[in-house]
Amino acid sequence: MLLTKKIFTGLILISTYICTGLATAQTSPTTNTSAEASAYPDGIIQFFNEPEGGGAGDGKLKCSLTFVSGTYSFKDGDNACKGQWDDVTRIKVIGIPSASTFTLYDDESCANRDDQAFIYALKSVKNPTTTDLSIPIKSMVPTLAGQLLPGTSLRMEKNLSNRDPRDLLGCVRIQRSAVPENK
Template identity: 75%
Template sequence: MLFAASVTVKIQAIPPPYDDVANHLRKRFIVMLSIRNSITGATLIVACICSGPATAQTSSAVNSSTEISAYPDGIIQFFQEPEGGGGGDGKLQCSLTFVSGTYSFRYDENNCKGKWDDVTRVKVIGIPSASTFTLYDDENCSDRDNQVFIYTLKSVKNPTTTDLSIPIKSMVPTPVGQLLPGTTLRMEKNHSLRDPRDLLGCVRIVRSAVPDSK
């Protein structure tokens, strides 16, 4: 007689030998990810800190440039009488940018050097308000009282431009505090001993300051 036997085999799941390795690699990956995130965050912080002052400096430079362009220096020009006594500005002798300074027409290195006693008329173009310029017979811009003339004029409009050149001799009758006829230039000092003729020797310019930005 044959006996049939039923055999049941129970197989248990055996942990793979690589589980420990996988766990170790997983932990290393998490640590590396944390380090990378920390470095990225620090980089962003440094970038923000570094870009802050640069942005501020750029903005300041743009504002400064805008302020200067809104208040340009302007020009002052010097002429001789028109030929034949005709109209117009006359013959241009030289021009100066309207920047603060003392400009001798005899001694200083400027566009008008050598033109002393050759100028009879003055014209301004686009000079800022509250600026002054002084015309001297003296070739060193001294304030001595025995020179033929000293005329200080102040612009009262921004910008100030004279339509035509102004004969220096026409300034004689304008009292201090009054505008030269047909201009926005106010007489601040009027010292006249005799006809100025073509005796301009020196000019002193005081350009007004650019207003502070608000």
């Protein structure tokens, strides 16, 4: 009976994963492949532009990345977000692991220059972390380092805001947390 319940639960999770579109997201060549890692999925980060007429909702999905460690330029990188430079205004995370960080840069090469419009480093504090709606990048301006973004389990680790961040996302750097060792 217990085995049947586990199989049924597994089938529900798989069908939910497929039906929500997570299984079709763009992936990076460095996704986790070990058996231990499969118990701790990578998650996805999605990038949107503003909703039509500035209304509610996520906006138009521009691109998605599997949440694996790496640097992803939106101007000329070799990833699913190539060519979306300065066209993304909102982000959404789906199922990213706790203690993972991602940093949003105005600079298209993810340089840590103090003269760029913004650098926002965010850390997930819940496993898994999913945002219900996309988050406008401009809404990150008032969030101080150490505070949670309102309505999320994402903590601001660094907030450099020199100018309006509207339509300026050039690069994202992801640092996925380590998969726990099998004991």
